[in-house]
Amino acid sequence: MSLDYLIAVLITVVGASTPILFAGLGELVAEKSGVLNLGVEGMMLIGAIAAFATVDQLGNPWLAVVAAAAAGAAVSMIFAVLTLSLSANQVATGLALTIFGTGLSTLIGNNFTGRAIKTFEPLFPAALASNPIGRVVFGYSPLVYFSFIMVALVAWFLRGTRAGLILRAVGENDLSAHSIGYSVTGVRYAAVAFGGAMAGIGGATFPLVLTPLWAEGLTGGRGWIAIALVVFAGWRPVWLLAGAYFFGLLSTFELYAKASGASWTSILPSEAWAALPYLATVVVLAVISASKQAGGNAPACLGKPFIPSA
Amino acid sequence: MKLKLEKRPEPSRLMLYASPVGAVIVTMIVGAIIFSIIGYDGLGAVYQVFIAPVATSYKWSDVAIKASPLILIGVGLAVGNRAAIWNIGAEGQYVVGALAGAGIGLLTQNATGPWILPLMILAGIIGGAIWGAIPAWLRTSFNVNETLSSLMLTYVAIHLMNYLVTGPWKDPTGFSFPQTPLVTADQTLPIIIPGTQIHLGVAITLVIAVVMWLLMTRSVFGFQIRVVGSAPQAARHGGFSHKQTVWLAFLLSGGMAGLAGIFEVCGPFSQISLGFPQNYGFTAIIVAFLGRLNPLGVILAGIVLAITYVGGDMAQSALQLPNASKGIFQAMMLFFLLASDILVRYRLRLVRRAPAAVSATVPERSAA
Numbered sequence: 172m173s174l175d176y177l178i179a180v181l182i183t184v185v186g187a188s189t190p191i192l193f194a195g196l197g198e199l200v201a202e203k204s205g206v207l208n209l210g211v212e213g214m215m216l217i218g219a220i221a222a223f224a225t226v227d228q229l230g231n232p233w234l235a236v237v238a239a240a241a242a243g244a245a246v247s248m249i250f251a252v253l254t255l256s257l258s259a260n261q262v263a264t265g266l267a268l269t270i271f272g273t274g275l276s277t278l279i280g281n282n283f284t285g286r287a288i289k290t291f292e293p294l295f296p297a298a299l300a301s302n303p304i305g306r307v308v309f310g311y312s313p314l315v316y317f318s319f320i321m322v323a324l325v326a327w328f329l330r331g332t333r334a335g336l337i338l339r340a341v342g343e344n345d346l347s348a349h350s351i352g353y354s355v356t357g358v359r360y361a362a363v364a365f366g367g368a369m370a371g372i373g374g375a376t377f378p379l380v381l382t383p384l385w386a387e388g389l390t391g392g393r394g395w396i397a398i399a400l401v402v403f404a405g406w407r408p409v410w411l412l413a414g415a416y417f418f419g420l421l422s423t424f425e426l427y428a429k430a431s432g433a434s435w436t437s438i439l440p441s442e443a444w445a446a447l448p449y450l451a452t453v454v455v456l457a458v459i460s461a462s463k464q465a466g467g468n469a470p471a472c473l474g475k476p477f478i479p480s481a
Numbered sequence: 482m483k484l485k486l487e488k489r490p491e492p493s494r495l496m497l498y499a500s501p502v503g504a505v506i507v508t509m510i511v512g513a514i515i516f517s518i519i520g521y522d523g524l525g526a527v528y529q530v531f532i533a534p535v536a537t538s539y540k541w542s543d544v545a546i547k548a549s550p551l552i553l554i555g556v557g558l559a560v561g562n563r564a565a566i567w568n569i570g571a572e573g574q575y576v577v578g579a580l581a582g583a584g585i586g587l588l589t590q591n592a593t594g595p596w597i598l599p600l601m602i603l604a605g606i607i608g609g610a611i612w613g614a615i616p617a618w619l620r621t622s623f624n625v626n627e628t629l630s631s632l633m634l635t636y637v638a639i640h641l642m643n644y645l646v647t648g649p650w651k652d653p654t655g656f657s658f659p660q661t662p663l664v665t666a667d668q669t670l671p672i673i674i675p676g677t678q679i680h681l682g683v684a685i686t687l688v689i690a691v692v693m694w695l696l697m698t699r700s701v702f703g704f705q706i707r708v709v710g711s712a713p714q715a716a717r718h719g720g721f722s723h724k725q726t727v728w729l730a731f732l733l734s735g736g737m738a739g740l741a742g743i744f745e746v747c748g749p750f751s752q753i754s755l756g757f758p759q760n761y762g763f764t765a766i767i768v769a770f771l772g773r774l775n776p777l778g779v780i781l782a783g784i785v786l787a788i789t790y791v792g793g794d795m796a797q798s799a800l801q802l803p804n805a806s807k808g809i810f811q812a813m814m815l816f817f818l819l820a821s822d823i824l825v826r827y828r829l830r831l832v833r834r835a836p837a838a839v840s841a842t843v844p845e846r847s848a849a
Contacts, residue, residue: 267819453619
């Protein structure tokens with residue numbers, strides 16, 4: 172394998188990993204506050220269509236990222252009102268959000284079928300990315316660098332700030348947090364909104380980084396993988412980064428299986444490679460969940476409605 | 482004046498049964514508004530999706546055929562959900578059940594006899610149950626979250642189906658279309674109402690729903706399921722094992738989904754093609770909730786959701802609405818139902834605003 176080929180593979184892997192990294196980070200923060208939102212896939216699709224429509228109409232990919240974050244946060248509020256203010260079941264509400272987002276993005280996207288959008292200009296001068304090493308360091312979409320920044324920010328927020336401490340307290344023991352005067356519901360609203368915004372940006376990665384065309388349901392279940400990643404990472408942002416790249420790598424095998432029939436990927440049919448990330452997720456979940464240590468990291472109040480006693 | 486929520490002494494039965502009806506009505510109103518905002522004919526969309534299938538008598542058999550898998554899967558899921566066990570991979574169990582049955586169909590292409598159809602149906606049930614057994618095993622042995630594993634396995638099932646349909650099981654006489662051979666006469670479910678497409682599977686579905694209703698309301702099994710879901714502590718003291726309940730819920734819902742899958746192969750579809758997965762497994766989750774996790778309610782909810790399936794097709798041809806937009810209506814029904822749940826346990830009361838009383842207090846809530 173030539174160097175160029177390896178670099179091309181690396182760039183594909185980075186592209187495939189970025190959306191699940193964004194969405195997983197958002198879900199991680201929501202879960203840290205004690206909320207299990209299974210609507211990630213739906214919020215990603217809403218973000219994707221918001222980004223696509225924004226670029227198509229206004230031509231600005233930066234604005235598209237903002238629109239995707241806003242749209243993701245907006246639909247996440249449906250979930251927040253139902254589960255946090257009306258104590259609806261979180262599993263059922265999250266599922267409904269995914270079905271809703273899938274339908275709404277398809278309906279809006281129907282107007283954009285077959286249209287291509289332009290995306291980000293290279294962030295760095297072309298001269299920097301002219302040699303192989305330069306391409307590996309400087310050759311990505313701005314969203315890729317942004318995803319790394321967000322990993323660092325979320326890790327710092329959760330570990331090193333007072334607000335992060337409060338968020339974790341709310342997720343670990345909502346009644347105690349409430350009794351010392353923190354607004355459990357308020358913190359959770361904010362965490363769900365952040366999760367929605369990040370899922371929206373993750374969805375925006377599909378049209379803005381991967382393929383500049385609209386396709387129905389283009390996230391293809393990545394939102395669910397993002398949720399599984401949070402368990403895989405034991406609710407730790409840096410592990411989430413590692414996990415996202417592991418699953419990104421697995422999901423690119425299918426592309427190579429389809430693109431080059433004669434390569435090593437031909438030992439299995441392309442459908443088997445396509446199924447691999449999902450199968451691997453199940454296996455990894457089994458290994459992780461079986462070890463007590465990882466399970467012990469789950470926020471104690473995850474998925475439970477908050478019942479103030481006073 | 483202010484609206485205040487007041488806890489009811491006990492859950493309102495009226496609200497429990499009225500709220501699904503309310504959810505459907507509110508969905509129609511809000512749906513019309515949303516579709517109008519996006520730039521479609523909102524009233525027309527609601528008419529096509531909810532009213533036209535009922536108003537057009539020759540669509541009724543279509544509704545019955547589509548209600549059958551929704552009810553079958555929905556009844557199975559309702560049992561698990563009662564026990565707070567979340568199988569969201571029924572779509573995969575439906576596909577694997579169909580594949581297992583169709584596999585028997587391929588082996589018996591040249592055979593004749595009344596034993597073939599029951600054998601295919603049995604294979605369908607077993608296939609679905611096996612696919613459902615995997616999340617149950619992972620949950621009981623490794624404590625893997627069943628929501629995620631059952632869903633992941635759905636994607637695996639669909640890729641498996643794509644592989645078989647485009648590869649080894651492709652009909653050699655099918656002009657290279659990705660589809661399995663058509664089922665033979667002995668592999669086809671008989672039509673029970675002449676002149677329609679309503680097949681024996683529809684009748685079996687109704688019988689199963691009624692039997693499940695009896696089981697859930699009149700047997701120790703049903704009691705166990707309800708206790709494990711609503712009072713896990715009491716269930717442990719009462720000697721009901723959670724592991725056993727997980728297995729029961731998944732084998733039952735997986736088997737029912739598999740049965741629904743093979744009914745489709747031996748009935749309306751007559752084969753498996755790439756378009757075989759119809760999201761019945763996901764929509765059935767909505768059916769189970771809208772039917773209040775009660776098998777008889779699931780029958781009604783299944784009919785309502787089947788109407789949106791038929792109506793979605795009608796809206797597509799009448800208004801060029803993309804077919805997936807019916808999902809918006811389906812999801813909204815679940816949203817509004819979940820939102821209205823609070824009215825089961827609380828009542829709304831109009832109170833005069835007391836001078837100092839109300840800051841942004843959250844009303845007291847109880848567990849969902």
